[in-house]
Amino acid sequence: MAEINLKRVDEIIEGYKGEEGVLIQLLLDIQNEFNWISPEAIARISEQMRIPKSQIYRIASFYKAMSLKPVGRHIIHVCMGTACQVRGAPKILDRIEENLKIKEGETTSDMRFSLKRVNCLGCCAMGPVILVDGTYHGKITSAMVESILGQYE
Amino acid sequence: MPRIRSKADLKALRKTIVGHRDLNKPYITLCSGTACHATGSDVVAAAIQEELEKQGLTEEVGVRRTGCHGFCERGPIIIIYPEEICYLNVTPEDVPEIIEKTIKEKQIIDRLLYLDSETGERKVHEQDIPFYKYQTRLVFSGNLWVDPTNIEDYIALGGYRALAKVLNEMTPEEVLEEVKRANLRGRGGGGFPAGWKWESTRDAAGEPKYVIVNCDEGDPGAYMDRSIMEGNPHRVIEGLAIVAYAIGSHHGFFYVRQEYPLAVNNLAIALEQAKEYGFLGADILGSGFEFDVIVHRGAGAFVSGESSALMNAIEGKVGEPRPKYIHTSESGVWDKPSNLNNVETYAIVPLIFEKGAEWFCSIGTEGSKGTKIFSLVGEVNNTGLVEVPMGTTLRDIIYKIGGGIRSGKRFKGVQTGGPSGGIIPEQYLDSPVDFDELTKLGSMMGSGGMIVMDENTCIVDLARYFVDFLCEESCGKCVPCREGLRRMREILEGIVAGKGKEGDIAMLEEIGAVMKKASLCALGTTAANPALSTIRYFRDEYEAHIKDKRCPALVCKALISYYIEPEKCTACLLCSKNCPEDAIDGGKKMIHVIDQSKCIKCGICYDVCPSKAGAVIKISGTPVPAPIPEAKRKIARGKGKGERRV
Numbered sequence: 001m002a003e004i005n006l007k008r009v010d011e012i013i014e015g016y017k018g019e020e021g022v023l024i025q026l027l028l029d030i031q032n033e034f035n036w037i038s039p040e041a042i043a044r045i046s047e048q049m050r051i052p053k054s055q056i057y058r059i060a061s062f063y064k065a066m067s068l069k070p071v072g073r074h075i076i077h078v079c080m081g082t083a084c085q086v087r088g089a090p091k092i093l094d095r096i097e098e099n100l101k102i103k104e105g106e107t108t109s110d111m112r113f114s115l116k117r118v119n120c121l122g123c124c125a126m127g128p129v130i131l132v133d134g135t136y137h138g139k140i141t142s143a144m145v146e147s148i149l150g151q152y153e
Numbered sequence: 154m155p156r157i158r159s160k161a162d163l164k165a166l167r168k169t170i171v172g173h174r175d176l177n178k179p180y181i182t183l184c185s186g187t188a189c190h191a192t193g194s195d196v197v198a199a200a201i202q203e204e205l206e207k208q209g210l211t212e213e214v215g216v217r218r219t220g221c222h223g224f225c226e227r228g229p230i231i232i233i234y235p236e237e238i239c240y241l242n243v244t245p246e247d248v249p250e251i252i253e254k255t256i257k258e259k260q261i262i263d264r265l266l267y268l269d270s271e272t273g274e275r276k277v278h279e280q281d282i283p284f285y286k287y288q289t290r291l292v293f294s295g296n297l298w299v300d301p302t303n304i305e306d307y308i309a310l311g312g313y314r315a316l317a318k319v320l321n322e323m324t325p326e327e328v329l330e331e332v333k334r335a336n337l338r339g340r341g342g343g344g345f346p347a348g349w350k351w352e353s354t355r356d357a358a359g360e361p362k363y364v365i366v367n368c369d370e371g372d373p374g375a376y377m378d379r380s381i382m383e384g385n386p387h388r389v390i391e392g393l394a395i396v397a398y399a400i401g402s403h404h405g406f407f408y409v410r411q412e413y414p415l416a417v418n419n420l421a422i423a424l425e426q427a428k429e430y431g432f433l434g435a436d437i438l439g440s441g442f443e444f445d446v447i448v449h450r451g452a453g454a455f456v457s458g459e460s461s462a463l464m465n466a467i468e469g470k471v472g473e474p475r476p477k478y479i480h481t482s483e484s485g486v487w488d489k490p491s492n493l494n495n496v497e498t499y500a501i502v503p504l505i506f507e508k509g510a511e512w513f514c515s516i517g518t519e520g521s522k523g524t525k526i527f528s529l530v531g532e533v534n535n536t537g538l539v540e541v542p543m544g545t546t547l548r549d550i551i552y553k554i555g556g557g558i559r560s561g562k563r564f565k566g567v568q569t570g571g572p573s574g575g576i577i578p579e580q581y582l583d584s585p586v587d588f589d590e591l592t593k594l595g596s597m598m599g600s601g602g603m604i605v606m607d608e609n610t611c612i613v614d615l616a617r618y619f620v621d622f623l624c625e626e627s628c629g630k631c632v633p634c635r636e637g638l639r640r641m642r643e644i645l646e647g648i649v650a651g652k653g654k655e656g657d658i659a660m661l662e663e664i665g666a667v668m669k670k671a672s673l674c675a676l677g678t679t680a681a682n683p684a685l686s687t688i689r690y691f692r693d694e695y696e697a698h699i700k701d702k703r704c705p706a707l708v709c710k711a712l713i714s715y716y717i718e719p720e721k722c723t724a725c726l727l728c729s730k731n732c733p734e735d736a737i738d739g740g741k742k743m744i745h746v747i748d749q750s751k752c753i754k755c756g757i758c759y760d761v762c763p764s765k766a767g768a769v770i771k772i773s774g775t776p777v778p779a780p781i782p783e784a785k786r787k788i789a790r791g792k793g794k795g796e797r798r799v
Contacts, residue, residue: 020469021467021468021469021470022469023469024449024450024452024466024469025449025450025469027452028411028450028452032411058471059469059470059471062454062471062472063452063453063454063472064452064453064454065411065412065452065453066452066453080373081373081374082373082374082530082531082568082572082602082604082615082618082619083373083374083530083531083536083604085373085615085618086531086532086604086605086606086607086610086615087531087532088756091755091756094755095733095755095757098733098753098755099733118412119371119373119455119622120372120373120374120375120376121191122187122188122376122379122413123187123188123191123192123225124188124225124374124376124528124530124531124536125188125192125225125226125228125530125536125537126188126191126192127530129191136191136192138191138192141757141760141761142755142756142757142760143731143757143760143761146733
């Protein structure tokens, strides 16, 4: 399980203290730092910012960029934008799901991969495209899925 | 850098910047928008740097990383000045040759130029490439020249002149009048006249007033706002400052999706520089006008692009829409008068004040003035961002600029207006594109997404896709949208799964009609469009799915089967080796056969079957032929005579 360094959480909180309407920005920073927002981090924010936990969960569960579950070592984003959709993205997503034996939104039990779908990566010329960690794999077919995933340990 | 305190200061600074620039110095500009980043512009940039250092040319040759050039299909794009030679699809391996031949010896490398497939001609200059030739790039033009992290590039092109003129020579009322005369309509989707919108915020009671840039561009397949934001952020800042002055606002917000890290980054740099040079902050350009902005990162919720929802998000709350009878122009952020427009709208504003309302009105149609940037994507040859005058026909955009349909397939429809837009079929290809015409066709302008579909796109499945998208993105606050979308999704999922029944189409129409009337915000009132517009134009496809259990486009998994045509199979083993389920009985010199009971319809066999054989086909609506008898499967090869079946 991805550990959350609470000292770092405190540092991030420190940057926002005394400001109004900053909860979303604060949670985004936590998300970007740790790739997820743990119950411990939420407790910390609640305590220090004097915001009820329920309100933090409401925000964190509403916005797509925030995850309340830990994620794997590699994050796969499958672009499901309309351009990729018409070029066969659903087949790619199916193939990855079948290959990893998880559904979209889940993480493999060995914490190797988390699988997410995104609404558009905005590089439609490359579609269908998937983004693994920071690398774009474009114009892919279902037959290429296995070898792409094999590049990530 | 000292602050610029007057119009004269700005003029003098521009003169100095331009004077210091040697127009004969070789310059390499490299497109570095997100799309080109994805195709490798970072490694090309590194290769250029390395090669210049190796050759000791870092002083003699300038390098500029610009924003998006729009021709994403062929990125990364390099333009070499002063000759303006345009190279496409550049890889790091090409770089040494470019430096050696083009920079040092002034020779053109043919292979990297655009090849016109019709005439066989190579095009040296960007403006001669058909993709660019038929465009009118006004808003987007700066992207070709400007390094977004260098404010002086923008100033050199005349940047902030419009702001100086407005602040020094015009009253806020005159600014509003000019925009009204230009008949500028918001580019974010609704097409509401901007001048009137700003006036109502100006006239509303309450202080302070807020101005907001909506860069929460959420429509899948649309990325023009991102490209402006990444490539030319100062233009948006200048436009925003002009609008703020007209409204009497001293506080602005940029709401940028955090999925756009490059836009967030370039904007932050641009804001710093704008403050440093005195285009933001106190007493801007000596006018006494004060204006500051804050960047708010959006956390990914489609509905938060709706204006009142976005304002909730700025306050740090859940981004759900507010009831529409309260106008945000009177009560928006923190219940104060607030004006919101999208990126493209603000980016147009400086142009209007530079060139005048008459000039702006001379471009476009009766009801829609100026140009519009479209994101032309999908099954089209030239994917990219396209800026054309309002009123250009769909055919010109898709065929002249877009180069037609990929792989010579047949055009089926074009989806405009994002998920809540509609799909326009072939018979309307000659319709001029503007706000009113698209609405008449049952679609809308939206933010400018244009997704082209060919014969292999299943319209019913696409409607399901949009409804599913909207279902996920609906905030759930009002019943017609929340429940209507779910029931629609159920029905559409049933149809594509082969479980469609009589009455489904009528039910979709009925639900859609209610959603249109009774939903709270624009997401809900337009959410039925994808289903309604496809029923309007492609009813026969719905009926084929429901009555004949057939998917005419051969897409819907439940309604198709994969089959290997025995007479075409060359027994190459590719499909059987790649089949993840071992569902293909292969064997050397044996015609391959798919075991239908094992097949999961992943389509890999179809993808890997060599195109010259083309033996794997998709079947829908008719039963799969019985497998070829074992005895007839053997293929004998005669010497030098190719194949022979026994």
